[in-house]
Amino acid sequence: MSEQGTGKPDEGADEAAIAGRDRLGEQVVRTGAFGTHTSGDTSGYGGLQVRKQPLLSSPRPYGSYFDDVADALGTAIEPSGLSFGDAVERVVVENGELTFYVRREHLVEVARRLRDEPALAFELCLGVSGTHYPADIGSELHAVYHFLSITHNRRVRVEVAVADADPHIPSLIDVYPTCDWHERETWDFFGVIFDGHPALTRIQMPDDWRGHPGRKDYPLGGIPVEYRGATVPPPDERRTYS
Numbered sequence: 001m002s003e004q005g006t007g008k009p010d011e012g013a014d015e016a017a018i019a020g021r022d023r024l025g026e027q028v029v030r031t032g033a034f035g036t037h038t039s040g041d042t043s044g045y046g047g048l049q050v051r052k053q054p055l056l057s058s059p060r061p062y063g064s065y066f067d068d069v070a071d072a073l074g075t076a077i078e079p080s081g082l083s084f085g086d087a088v089e090r091v092v093v094e095n096g097e098l099t100f101y102v103r104r105e106h107l108v109e110v111a112r113r114l115r116d117e118p119a120l121a122f123e124l125c126l127g128v129s130g131t132h133y134p135a136d137i138g139s140e141l142h143a144v145y146h147f148l149s150i151t152h153n154r155r156v157r158v159e160v161a162v163a164d165a166d167p168h169i170p171s172l173i174d175v176y177p178t179c180d181w182h183e184r185e186t187w188d189f190f191g192v193i194f195d196g197h198p199a200l201t202r203i204q205m206p207d208d209w210r211g212h213p214g215r216k217d218y219p220l221g222g223i224p225v226e227y228r229g230a231t232v233p234p235p236d237e238r239r240t241y242s
Contacts, residue, residue, distance in 0.1 A: 026051040029135035058093040065154055066098040069120065073100070073110070076117040080109055099157040104169050107160055111175045114147055114156070122147040122156065125176035128183055130190030132215045140164040141192050145172070145179075162192070171196040189214030 030050040061067050070091060074084030087106040092099045102110050114122040126146040133140055139161035147156050160169055171194040172179045183194040184203040191212040194200055202209060211218055220234035 023051065026054070055090065056092045056094065057090040062091065062093045062098065064096075064098075065152075066093055069098060069154065069156055070100075072117060072119040073113060076113040076120065077106075077109060082106060082109065097155070097157055099159055101159050101161070104160045104162060107158070108170050108172065108175060110158065111145075111172050114158075115175060120149065121151040122149045122154075124148040124150065125172065125179055128172075128179055128186050130186040130192055130214060132190055132217070134216050136161070138163050141167050141190060143169050143186060143192050167191055168193045168195050170194070173197060188212065191215065 028049045028051055031048065062070065070084070073088075077084065077087055087102055087110050089101040089103055092101070100110070111125070114120050124147065126148055129144050131142040131144060133142065141164055142159055142161045145158040145160075147158065149155070162169055169192055171183055173183070173196065180197075181203060183192075183197055184200060186192050187194060187197075187200050188202045188205055189212055201207070205213065222234050222237075223232040
């Protein structure tokens, strides 16, 4: 560890203090609990500053069976001319889960190897879900896949991030047909376009619905009250009582 801007080691500073100082140097991506810029934040946390999170990446060894899975995947994709680093941006082990962050152009190949390689044998894709991180510029939309190997009793997560301006991810229906309705739901709620899907239509919202209500930038609705037409406005439009 070193002093900021000097390259000299800190004297008497512990790792927690250094990490805290570095964290305060990160970009502020939101102020207040709701990020409101109009009538004020009534939560009591108007001065809260939310800073950009650094990208997580776990070093080896990962522990449990995770190293075996990573090694087997790296070996399995070599015949296609890819290395593990070509297909997987980073690996995160957290909360007892192994997550591969896969580049979208290699998603289908990685999924096929996860299914077909005997040392992996992830026969089931349990579903696809979406997440939205508006502050993660260039990677705002994420698709998350959960795979299960019945043969080896193992689980792995695969996550793919794309830009809001280019929300295209290849469909996995040809590899895992059960992704059909899950991809439709992820498009319905988050607007991720799964290229190659045979019928990417809404599955829960009405066909003529505008927007994707699972996104964090989707307008918050008010609450109708059955008393003289009263309405409780959404949180970012409520007045301040201070």
